[in-house]
Amino acid sequence: AQSVTQLDSQVPVFEEAPVELRCNYSSSVSVYLFWYVQYPNQGLQLLLKYLSGSTLVKGINGFEAEFNKSQTSFHLRKPSVHISDTAEYFCAVDNTGGFKTIFGAGTRLFVKA
């Protein structure tokens, strides 16, 4: 069985500061990994995904994530955040073939002026 753990439920950070949102997963098979962002009362928007290849993945809005197989982690980073990055961020995993996605509990990123 697969699972996803987002280690921080909330992350407050000042504008223009760097941020890292942590995600660890467990799976007995190869996985695909995703980060999604959700703004209030909206659906999910894909930030980035890791399917294979380079372990450093770049996404939209200046976000990037690094897949670390030995540590089973897929942490999301941004070097300088904006107020508009305030949202809920979900890490997700599914087995290769993508027919059952498991989501983490989410991390609320709150960017302060």
Add this chain to the structure above:
Amino acid sequence: GAVVSQHPSWVICKSGTSVKIECRSLDFQATTMFWYRQFPKQSLMLMATSNEGSKATYEQGVEKDKFLINHASLTLSTLTVTSAHPEDSSFYICSAFEGGGEDEQFFGPGTRLTVL
């Protein structure tokens, strides 16, 4: 990118009534659609997987007779909450899987259901 719509975006209904939520893939054909439920400040929980032309596969603990799913075409799936009760109030989100090797789900904007 591919667009998925949901209708309605929000609905308020009386206890005991049924509510239908539509999920449409606007610019691609979706062989598979997923229905999720999200409680306030919580993550998405997969309710069921819907394949065009066949019966939906429900996750453990999800009542099939309570949440009726119909995937009548490659661009439309519907979720009907039958005999809704206040505990069914939630945010329902669908996603559509395009396939073709990209393994990406495209999410709808969600439907806020409030049962009085």
